[in-house]
Amino acid sequence: MGNKKLSWFIICILLTALLFGVTGVGFAKEAPSPSQYSTPAEYEEATGEKISGFSEAPTLAKLVEEGKLPPVEERLPDEPLVIVPVEEVGEYGGAWRSNCVGVADSGHLTRNVNYEGLVRWDARRAEVVANLAKSWTVTDEGRTFTFSLREGVKWSDGSPFTADDVLFWYEDIMLNEELTPVVPSWLVRGEEPAKVEKLDDYTIRFTFREPYGTFLYFLANNHINHAPKHYMKQFHAKYTPEEELTALAKEAGFDFWYQLFADKNDPWLNPERPTLYAWKIVNRLGVGTRVTFERNPYYWKVDVAGNQLPYIDRQAIDIVENAEIQLMRALSGEVDMQYRHIGETMANYPLLAENREKGGYRLVRAIPAEMNMMTISFNLNHKDPVLRNIFNDKRFRIAMSLAINREEMIDLVLLGQSEPWQISPLPNTPFYNEKAAKAYTEYNPAEANRLLDEMGLERAPDGIRLRPDGKPLQLAIEVSPDVPTWSDMCELIVKYWGDVGVKTAVKSEDRSLWEVRTSSAEHEVSVWWGDGGLTPLIIPQWYLPVSTASRQAPLWGLWYQSKGQSGEEPPPEIKELMELYDRILATPDPAEQKQLFDQILEADAENLYVIGTAKAPDRFCVVKNNFHNVPDPMIADGASPGLFNPCQFFIK
Secondary structure, eight states, X not given: OTTSOOOHHHHHHHHHHHHXXXXXXXXXXXXXXXXXXXXXXXXXXXXXXXXXXXXXXXXXXHHHHTTSSXXXXXXXXXXXXXXXXXXXXXXXXXXXXXXXXXXXXXHHHHHHHOOOSSEEEOTTSSSEEESSEEEEEEEGGGTEEEEEEOTTOBOTTSOBOOHHHHHIXXXXXXXXXXXXXXXXXXXXXXTEEOEEEEEETTEEEEEOSSOOTTHHHHHHHSOOOOOOHHHHGGGSTTTSOHHHHHHHHHHTTOSXXXXXXXXXXXXXXXXXXXOOSSEEEOSOTTSSSEEEEEEOTTOOEEETTOBBSOSOOEEEEEEESSHHHHHHHHHTTOOSEEOTTTTTSGXXXXXXXXXXXXXXXXXXXXXXXXXXXXXXXXXXXXXXXXXXXXXXXXXXXXXXXXXXXXXXXXXXXXXXXXXXXXSOOOTTSTTOOHHHHHTTOSOOHHHHHHHHXXXXXXXXXXXXXXXXXXXXXXXXXXXXXXXXXXXXXXXXXXHHHHHTTOEEEEEEOOHHHHHXXXXXXXXXXXXXXXXXXXXXXXXXXXXXXXXXXOTTSHHHHHHHXXXXXXXXXXXXXXXXXXXXXXXXXXXXXXXXXXXXHHHHHHHHHHHOSSEEOBOOOOEEEEEETTEEOOOSSXXXXXXXXXXXXXXXXXXX
């Protein structure tokens, strides 16, 4: 930005916006909630309508007729989960086409196919609803969670899914040090992992040492691969002699039995592994340029007419080299429904909007789950004591926030489709805090200069401010190129901070390197999404340091995560925030959770431990005109479109 020119990216965006306008972003205001009922009886009680029988896809009916499958009534559970379609009861058949970027992009497969835990978030990400568990109870002041599984659910090979499978997943995978060296923190309370017990074939109980008011949120938030015990035990050293497994591992190109187990248990790498998903993988990811899925004949959800889901026969996911190829395929109408890598940036919107009629598709509004388009984290744990002292002075952080012309940034980079925003949950959540959202978001370079002067950061003759040790105050913002918008926002920040005497450069680096450097406190300034806009209690890393993912203070986060065994002990005011969060985790009372979290947000508003830029603007999803039951608008997060029960999508 030294030449005072906007980047070519920004210029292109502006020109395109002038040509085509951004009026096409005028989507509906709120996300609908595709309804579901835990059981047919629950559906009948709520609506007065009765599901009198069950139907199936013609391809499955033919297999039943040929004696290759049992009747649909025998394949469904006693009480299937009932989905209320977004638009209408669908039609069977067809293939859903989409793309992933390289074989490493398995996240696309996860989002399209895998969101089938014991419980799940509803489509608004507002409450936890039933899934494989049809109901649950919480007792012992929030220490004990007892889940009633849906009786008669079957794996894709027809074998029953029972409490034994949940117990196998937990005891033999999560608690096995060779398979899971560290038990995930969300399964631990009071420094002890949960105790999981099978009460009967269809009842499983989780017991924690301490009250765990947010356990259901974490359970709904994780893509749990409940492993089919009947199939996977043949690859586990607890059930098969280790010498046999080692020999099998060597044959498969592995050194140890647990490597073989992990490979066999990966739903994207092993087509033989039974699944609970709506579609079952046909060919191993990484073999060929397309991953194909076919319908699971034992899938356990139905629509309101009693039709077994899914409607769509197959998914065909092509592996392409880059996001540009994805975009070209969408423009040419070769994508049926996709958000990932296409609709995540509004830079693609004008071109896709222009070609809607030609490509035969529509653009569905996608409401982001992030609360901020780009957060700015000064490294409060910096090894340079001079920089550390500067960064830990809240006057500096406030000054740097006041120096940012957010309105201009939003107009230039985000096409005006946002508003200034700090670190605060979104307005459509019970945790919204206007004070935290708007603190120090005004553009006030005069006040910024006053605060910097007050700190004693004098200007040299060239206008650059000097550190207390006499060196120029020069900073590097480390950014991943994964999101082009960030680079352009950072270039503007270089200008804004330069205007108040803080010389700044943008340092673009590979995401893996960025993650290593920022998680180990080797950076000066870093930027990332503002996660946790809808579910701040389970994604709290920007609100307070809870792990190395808290880039503002990764060493404090490590101290918290390790219970003081690693990292760096934080100052008392940060410890107070950590204690508040511990109390949130313990209480099952939503009102108390909100009251405690408000205190964290008030501290954030006063201290600006992390600086926000703008509320994450709406995005979009490409959907073919003949592709139906996609909610409009939809929530865009790490579980989308799985969040909306893709089994109800259909092609007409």
